[in-house]
Amino acid sequence: MNAPKAIEYVAEYRLTWSEFNSIPEDQRAALSVTAYAVSEINTVARLYMLSWHETENNEVVDQLIYLQSNVLLRMFSAKVFEFSQLVNLKDKKNKTSDPVVAEIFKKAEERFAALRDRAGYKYSEYMRHEASSHYRLKPARDNLKNVSERARLSLYEHRSKANTAHPLGEETMFVARLNRAEKQAISMKDKLEIHREWFQWNVDAIDWVNETFDAVVQKTVKDRFPKKRSRKTPHWIEPQLVAEHEDLRIPVFIRANSRSEGR
Numbered sequence: 001m002n003a004p005k006a007i008e009y010v011a012e013y014r015l016t017w018s019e020f021n022s023i024p025e026d027q028r029a030a031l032s033v034t035a036y037a038v039s040e041i042n043t044v045a046r047l048y049m050l051s052w053h054e055t056e057n058n059e060v061v062d063q064l065i066y067l068q069s070n071v072l073l074r075m076f077s078a079k080v081f082e083f084s085q086l087v088n089l090k091d092k093k094n095k096t097s098d099p100v101v102a103e104i105f106k107k108a109e110e111r112f113a114a115l116r117d118r119a120g121y122k123y124s125e126y127m128r129h130e131a132s133s134h135y136r137l138k139p140a141r142d143n144l145k146n147v148s149e150r151a152r153l154s155l156y157e158h159r160s161k162a163n164t165a166h167p168l169g170e171e172t173m174f175v176a177r178l179n180r181a182e183k184q185a186i187s188m189k190d191k192l193e194i195h196r197e198w199f200q201w202n203v204d205a206i207d208w209v210n211e212t213f214d215a216v217v218q219k220t221v222k223d224r225f226p227k228k229r230s231r232k233t234p235h236w237i238e239p240q241l242v243a244e245h246e247d248l249r250i251p252v253f254i255r256a257n258s259r260s261e262g263r
Helices: 017-022 025-049 059-086 099-116 119-132 137-144 167-181 188-222
Strands: 006-012 231-237
Touching (some): 025 099, 025 188, 059 099, 059 119, 059 167, 059 188, 099 119, 099 188, 119 137, 119 167, 119 188
Antiparallel strands (some): 006 231
16 A cells, blocks of 8 residues: 655745846846845755764764755855855946845845854854865865874775765864864863854854845745735655654665665
8 A cells, every 4th residue: 555645835926937037137136146045045054953862872973964954054155155245236247236235135134233243153164165165285285283183083994985084084174173263162162062052053044145135036026926926836755865854864874775686
């Protein structure tokens, strides 16, 4: 017997081609880039939420658990940081003469000021520059003097490349970069506190990102088409596409189906 389908309701606000093209160009550009960014940020943040596992008291497995969640945290932190640069109208690639876009971005920049003053912004900035979106020799050299003597400088190998990860890189490019930034972070307690501050900054910044996007949608679309409404539609989907947050975790190891391999 087939498993019963799950149901999810999605509200769709759909523009026609002529409606979209009636919006001024810079407003369409702002709507497009913010919609794209919010989709990426929320997707990676969701994956990060599903990445945490309880530790196993096994140093090798626990290193892989930390590495997986750290990769996803760095990814969504870098995306949030990029969004913070979008509303900076001083950037030559963000110049606009559209008063609606300029006002939205100006207000967003003002609201972001409190987030910029927090330590989490600094962590996001240098991780984006050196350990998330870029791979360069100079930052690696700069980090080497801050690698702890207790660092696990290991290369893990597995028959499946999907399960291969190397703590040596994490220790030198990520942990040592934290050490460079926060020289008082000597103990594990200090390092965990830095990690918590960085994570909380990203959570708060995501709220700001979504508020900014809502403002873009309101000013560029909903105010222009006041009679237009979203339509909520039920979608019957396979149950494996839906899970309770507490019940699902991204695995740290993945195996090929033995039956497909003929074993």
